[in-house]
Amino acid sequence: MMASTLTAGQAAAFLFGGFFGLLFLRVPVAIALGLACLPPLLLEDRLWPMILVQETFNGFNSFILIAVPFFLLAANLMNIGGITDRLVRFSRAIVGHMPGSLAQINVVLSIFFAGISGSSTADAASQSKIFIDAQRKEGYDDSFSVAITAVSAVLAVIIPPSILMIVWGGVLTVSIGGLFLAGVLPGLLIGVAQMATVHVYAKIRNYPTYTRATFREFIASFIVSVPALMTPFIIIGGKIFGWFTATEAACIAVLYAGALSIFVYREMDLKGLKTAFMDTGKLSGITLFCVGTASAFGWLLAYYKIPEAMLSGVIAWDMGPALTGFFIAGVFLIVGCFLDAIPAIIIVGTILQPMAEHAGLHPIHFAMISIVSLAFGLVTPPYGLCLMIACSVAGIRITDALKDTLIMLVPMLAVLATLILWPDMALLLPRLIEPDFLK
Numbered sequence: 152m153m154a155s156t157l158t159a160g161q162a163a164a165f166l167f168g169g170f171f172g173l174l175f176l177r178v179p180v181a182i183a184l185g186l187a188c189l190p191p192l193l194l195e196d197r198l199w200p201m202i203l204v205q206e207t208f209n210g211f212n213s214f215i216l217i218a219v220p221f222f223l224l225a226a227n228l229m230n231i232g233g234i235t236d237r238l239v240r241f242s243r244a245i246v247g248h249m250p251g252s253l254a255q256i257n258v259v260l261s262i263f264f265a266g267i268s269g270s271s272t273a274d275a276a277s278q279s280k281i282f283i284d285a286q287r288k289e290g291y292d293d294s295f296s297v298a299i300t301a302v303s304a305v306l307a308v309i310i311p312p313s314i315l316m317i318v319w320g321g322v323l324t325v326s327i328g329g330l331f332l333a334g335v336l337p338g339l340l341i342g343v344a345q346m347a348t349v350h351v352y353a354k355i356r357n358y359p360t361y362t363r364a365t366f367r368e369f370i371a372s373f374i375v376s377v378p379a380l381m382t383p384f385i386i387i388g389g390k391i392f393g394w395f396t397a398t399e400a401a402c403i404a405v406l407y408a409g410a411l412s413i414f415v416y417r418e419m420d421l422k423g424l425k426t427a428f429m430d431t432g433k434l435s436g437i438t439l440f441c442v443g444t445a446s447a448f449g450w451l452l453a454y455y456k457i458p459e460a461m462l463s464g465v466i467a468w469d470m471g472p473a474l475t476g477f478f479i480a481g482v483f484l485i486v487g488c489f490l491d492a493i494p495a496i497i498i499v500g501t502i503l504q505p506m507a508e509h510a511g512l513h514p515i516h517f518a519m520i521s522i523v524s525l526a527f528g529l530v531t532p533p534y535g536l537c538l539m540i541a542c543s544v545a546g547i548r549i550t551d552a553l554k555d556t557l558i559m560l561v562p563m564l565a566v567l568a569t570l571i572l573w574p575d576m577a578l579l580l581p582r583l584i585e586p587d588f589l590k
Contacts, residue, residue, distance in 0.1 A: 153583055155455065156195045162455040165190040166448065171489075180210075180491050181437070185444035188451055198454075203447050210446025210497075211439040215321035219314050220435035221401030225408045226268030227427035229501045230277045232419040234379045239281065241376035246346070249361035251353030253289055254299050257282045257348055261303035262342045265310035266433075268382030269317070271529050272434065275304035275537040289359050293547050295352060298555035301541040302343055302563070305526040308492065310338030312386050312404075315522050317397050318442065319496050323504060325514045327397045328390045329588030330522075333515045333577040337523055337570050344562035376445020386539055388425065391474075400558050406451055431452035438493065445494030449501055458502040465506060475510035476571035479503055479517065480524045487528020490535070515589065519577040522568050532555055 155179075157165070169187035174180070185203060192198045195367040230233055242259040249255045257278060279302050286296040308315045311331035320327035330511050352358065364372070385407060386400045395403065412419035452458060468476060482503065487496050500521060507517040532549055536555060542549050570576045583589045 155197070157191055157455065159180065159457050159460040161453065161457045162191050163457045163460075166451060170448070174489065176204055176349060180494065181441040181444050182256045184441070184448045184494060184503050187449050191455070202450075206447035206450045207440075210443040210520070214396075215317060216439065216442060218293040218317050218398040218401035219438055220431055221398070221405050221432050222269040222312060222314055222317075223438075223489060224427060225404040226264075226270050226273040227308055227430050227565070228405065228408040228419070229264075229379070229425075231268060231423040231427050232408065233416040234267075234285065234408065234411055235260070235277060235281070237372075237376045237416070238382055239381055239450035241372040241380075243361070244364040244369040244372040247361040249346070249350065249382065250360050251291075251349040251358040252361040253282065253286050253351045254353070256357065256520075257286075258303045258342060258345045258349060261306045262310065262339070263380070264313075265307040265338065267408075268307055269312045269385075270434075271304045271307040271316045271526070271537050272540065274307040274522075275301055275540040276544075278304055279541045279586055283541065283545045287355070287545075291358055292356070292555075293545055294552045294555045295356075296560055297538070297541040297545045297547060297552040299345070299349060301530045301535075301538040301552075302559045303342075304537045304541075305529045306338055306342055307527050308529070309334050309341060309523055311335065312383070312390075312397070312400065313522070314438075314530075315492055315496065315525065316518070318493050319500065319518050319522065320397070322497050323514070323518070324538075325518055326427075326588040327586065329581045330518055331387050331390055331513045332552065332580040332584055332588065334522070335580055336576050337519060338498050339565050340569075340576070341523075341563050344566055345559065347404075348533065348559050348562055350419060361535055367488050378415055382407055406527075441491055442493055445497040448494070449497050452498065452502070462506050463500060470510065472510050472512055472574075473572055474522050475506060476516075479507060479512075480520050480567060480571060483524035484527055485532070487525045488531045490528070491524075491534065492525040492528060495528075496521070513578060513583060513589065516577050518568075520571055523570060527560060527563070532558070534537070543554075 168188050170183050172185055173183035188203050189200060192200045192202055218547055238260055242256045246255040246259050254570060261274055261278060268274060283296045287293060313334060316330040316334060317327060319325060320330055326339060382404060386404050389395045390397055390400050472571045482499060486499050528534055542552055
C-alpha cells in the first residue's frame with residue numbers, strides 16, 4: 152500500500168493548528184473546521200479538495216439528523232403558540248411558594264421545556280425574554296438572573312429529547328431510545344441541584360417569595376397545561392416503545408405543537424407561523440453546516456489514524472472505568488469551552504470511544520458522561536453560547552455574570568462526579584424499561 156504524503160503528526164498539526172488559528176482570528180467554528188481541512192487535502196497525493204464538499208454533504212445527509220430542524224421548529228411553535236405561557240403558570244403553582252420564587256419557576260420551566268424542545272439555545276433565548284426583565288423588576292441581581300437563566304437552559308441537552316443525544320446516536324451508533332431514558336435521572340438531579348442553589352441565594356440575598364398557590368389554582372393550571380405536558384411523553388414514549396423513530400418523533404412533535412397552538416390555545420397566526428419557520432431555518436442551517444464540516448474534519452482524522460496515535464499512550468495507562476470517566480469528562484469540559492457541542496461529539500467523541508471501550512464503560516454511560524460534560528461548555532467562556540444569549544438580552548457583559556455562573560456550576564459538577572462513579576444513574580431506567588437498549 153502506498154504511504155501517505157503526510158504523517159499522522161503532520162496532518163494533526165495542519166488540522167488542529169489551522170482550526171485553532173482560525174478560531175483565534177474569530178472565524179466562525181463551522182467555517183474554521185472546513186478551512187482547516189484544506190491543507191491536507193491539497194498536499195496529500197491521494198486526496199483532493201472536493202472530498203471536503205463530499206464529506207460535508209455526507210455528514211448531514213442522514214435520516215436521523217432530519218430530527219434536528221423539526222425539534223427546533225417544535226420549540227419555536229411552543230413559544231409563539233402560547234404553550235410556554237401555560238407551562239409558566241403551572242410552574243408557578245408548583246414552586247411559587249419557595250424562596251426565590253421567580254428563579255425557581257425559571258428552573259422548573261426549563262425542565263418542562265427540555266422535555267419538548269431538545270435545544271438549549273432555544274431555551275436560553277425564550278427564557279431570557281420571559282424572566283430576566285421580570286426578575287430585575289422584583290429586585291434580583293442582574294448577574295444572578297442571567298446566570299440561573301443560562302445554567303438552567305443547559306438542561307435541554309441532558310433531559311430527553313436532546314438534539315445532542317440524536318447526534319451522538321447517529322454518529323457513534325448508540326441506541327437513541329437508550330440515551331433518552333439515560334438522560335432522565337441526571338437531568339432531574341441537576342435541576343434539583345439548581346433549585347437548591349436558588350434557595351441558598353434567595354435566603355442570603357432576601358429574594359422575594361410568592362404566596363402558596365391554592366389547590367384550586369394548582370388544579371386549574373395543571374388542566375390547561377396537560378396538553379403541553381403530554382408532548383414529552385408522546386415523543387419519548389413513542390421512541391421507547393418502537394412506535395416511531397427519533398426523526399418521526401420530531402415530526403410528530405411539530406404536528407402536535409402546531410395543533411395545540413392553532414386549535415387548542417388559538418394564539419398562533421400566519422405571522423407567528425412565518426416567524427417560527429424563519430427562526431428554525433436560520434438555526435438549523437447553522438447547526439447542520441457545523442455537523443457537515445465537523446464530519447469532514449473527523450473523516451481526515453480517521454484517514455490519518457490520528458485518534459489511534461493520540462490515544463496509544465493514554466490507553467496504556469489502564470486507568471479503569473472511574474478514572475477513565477473522569478478523564479473523558481475533563482477532556483469534554485475543556486473542549487466545550489472552545490467548541491460547539493455537535494462538532495465536539497463528532498470529532499472528540501469518536502477519538503475517545505476506543506478508550507471508553509477499553510476501560511469497560513458502557514456506550515450509554517460513556518455518552519451521558521460526555522453529553523453532561525459538554526453541557527457545561529454552553530455557559531463557560533469563551534464559547535458559552537447560552538451565557539452569551541442571556542447576557543445579550545440583559546444588556547450586561549459576560550464577565551459581570553461569570554462569578555454567579557461558576558458558583559452555580561459547582562453542584563452540577565457534583566452530579567457529574569456522581570454520574571461517573573455510579574453508572575446506574577444513567578443505566579437504571581434503560582435496564583428497567585427496555586433492557587434491549589443496553590445490548
